Amino acid sequence: MPVPTSRPDAAWSRPPIGPRELRLDAGLAGALFIASLLSVALSAVAQVFTFQDGADVWAVVFSALTTLPLALRRRLPITVALIVCTSYFVGATVESMELYVSQVTMFIAFYTVGAWCADRRRAVWSRSLIIVGMLVWLIVSTYLGAVEPTGDAEQYAGAFSPYLAFMLIQWVINAAYFGGAYYMGDRAYAAALARDDLRRRTRELEEERETSAAQAVELDRIRIARELHDVVAHHVSAMGVQAGAARTVLERDPDSAKGILESVERSARAAISELHQLLSTLRDPGQDADAPSTLRLDALETLARQTTAIGTPTTFTVIGEPIDVPEVANVNLYRIAQEALTNARRHGGPDVSADVRLRYTPDAVELEIANSGRVRASARPGVGQLGMRERATASGGSLEFGPRERGGYLVRVRIPLRSEALVGEAVS
Numbered sequence: 001m002p003v004p005t006s007r008p009d010a011a012w013s014r015p016p017i018g019p020r021e022l023r024l025d026a027g028l029a030g031a032l033f034i035a036s037l038l039s040v041a042l043s044a045v046a047q048v049f050t051f052q053d054g055a056d057v058w059a060v061v062f063s064a065l066t067t068l069p070l071a072l073r074r075r076l077p078i079t080v081a082l083i084v085c086t087s088y089f090v091g092a093t094v095e096s097m098e099l100y101v102s103q104v105t106m107f108i109a110f111y112t113v114g115a116w117c118a119d120r121r122r123a124v125w126s127r128s129l130i131i132v133g134m135l136v137w138l139i140v141s142t143y144l145g146a147v148e149p150t151g152d153a154e155q156y157a158g159a160f161s162p163y164l165a166f167m168l169i170q171w172v173i174n175a176a177y178f179g180g181a182y183y184m185g186d187r188a189y190a191a192a193l194a195r196d197d198l199r200r201r202t203r204e205l206e207e208e209r210e211t212s213a214a215q216a217v218e219l220d221r222i223r224i225a226r227e228l229h230d231v232v233a234h235h236v237s238a239m240g241v242q243a244g245a246a247r248t249v250l251e252r253d254p255d256s257a258k259g260i261l262e263s264v265e266r267s268a269r270a271a272i273s274e275l276h277q278l279l280s281t282l283r284d285p286g287q288d289a290d291a292p293s294t295l296r297l298d299a300l301e302t303l304a305r306q307t308t309a310i311g312t313p314t315t316f317t318v319i320g321e322p323i324d325v326p327e328v329a330n331v332n333l334y335r336i337a338q339e340a341l342t343n344a345r346r347h348g349g350p351d352v353s354a355d356v357r358l359r360y361t362p363d364a365v366e367l368e369i370a371n372s373g374r375v376r377a378s379a380r381p382g383v384g385q386l387g388m389r390e391r392a393t394a395s396g397g398s399l400e401f402g403p404r405e406r407g408g409y410l411v412r413v414r415i416p417l418r419s420e421a422l423v424g425e426a427v428s
């Protein structure tokens with residue numbers, strides 16, 4: 001009978017038995033041996049079964065051979081089954097075998113082969129051998145009983161004699177015993193395999209849950225670092241440039257210095273507001289989860305004016321008819337523009353200028369930030385550029401950046417707006 005299994009191989013076996021299992025099997029063997037001795041004694045007294053002359057000692061021997069090997073039934077299932085069944089056949093043939101407890105021990109030994117043998121091919125062949133041996137023994141016993149009748153002729157008279165009825169009972173009982181033991185043994189092995197699969201899958205789920213939790217923590221850490229970088233890099237660098245400009249013109253043009261310091265104050269307030277919003281989100285992720293962000297594409301024009309005010313002339317152009325853009329893409333595109341303008345101001349030189357272009361197409365939104373500043377040939381991508389790429393990927397889009405052929409630097413991001421392209425955005 002094949003054992004159902006969800007595994008791709010047949011290499012699975014039960015875990016090794018330990019001292020506890022050995023003690024339980026030894027206790028079972030001892031209890032069955034005592035029960036077998038009682039069965040021998042009571043059968044002799046009740047004369048239910050009469051042993052041959054001088055065979056009482058052999059009855060004890062065969063009782064030991066059919067019970068005590070069960071102490072090792074789970075460690076050596078095939079060997080124990082062969083010993084128990086062979087002892088039963090021999091003992092019953094020489095009429096030195098009690099016939100009650102021994103049948104229980106045969107059932108247990110036969111069942112154990114199916115339930116505990118790791119080599120399923122050997123389990124099938126060994127049980128098949130025992131079944132064939134049982135059939136041969138029944139056939140021989142039936143034949144010998146028929147050709148060597150006892151003195152009671154009535155036991156053999158008629159087409160359906162009492163002897164024939166008795167032998168049919170033996171055949172039916174043995175078929176039920178061995179068939180039931182075969183089926184239940186295979187089912188026990190299959191159940192053990194299913195339990196092991198369940199435990200393995202549970203462990204895998206726990207490992208996946210731990211991995212997912214660790215990844216979530218890592219993603220949150222990256223997101224927090226990215227947000228902090230965007231806030232600090234943009235506002236603080238702008239305040240530094242403005243403060244330096246105010247110091248330069250403070251003595252000769254106090255009014256201009258005052259206007260610059262007011263711009264510094266506004267940048268500081270904006271930075272504090274964004275940091276407060278970020279920290280509030282970290283304290284309570286569900287707080288104002290549905291509130292619209294102020295960092296949207298319609299704020300790019302204000303960003304361009306602020307960048308111009310702090311010394312980097314910036315133009316802003318919208319191409320195409322504006323269409324609805326998902327909230328995550330709104331925030332990410334704004335942050336990418338903010339980071340690109342910050343990099344232009346920090347690395348492009350004192351005379352750098354920038355141009356921001358927002359382009360709407362039927363199936364995508366594109367953002368280009370170009371600047372006329374110098375480009376360092378040996379510059380390596382920094383945290384800001386990594387953050388821009390992560391934001392573009394999180395929105396289901398792509399990011400390109402690098403020197404332009406006609407000079408300066410270009411950052412271009414394109415985010416498809418088709419529903420299937422925004423699956424990653426919805427997940428993020």
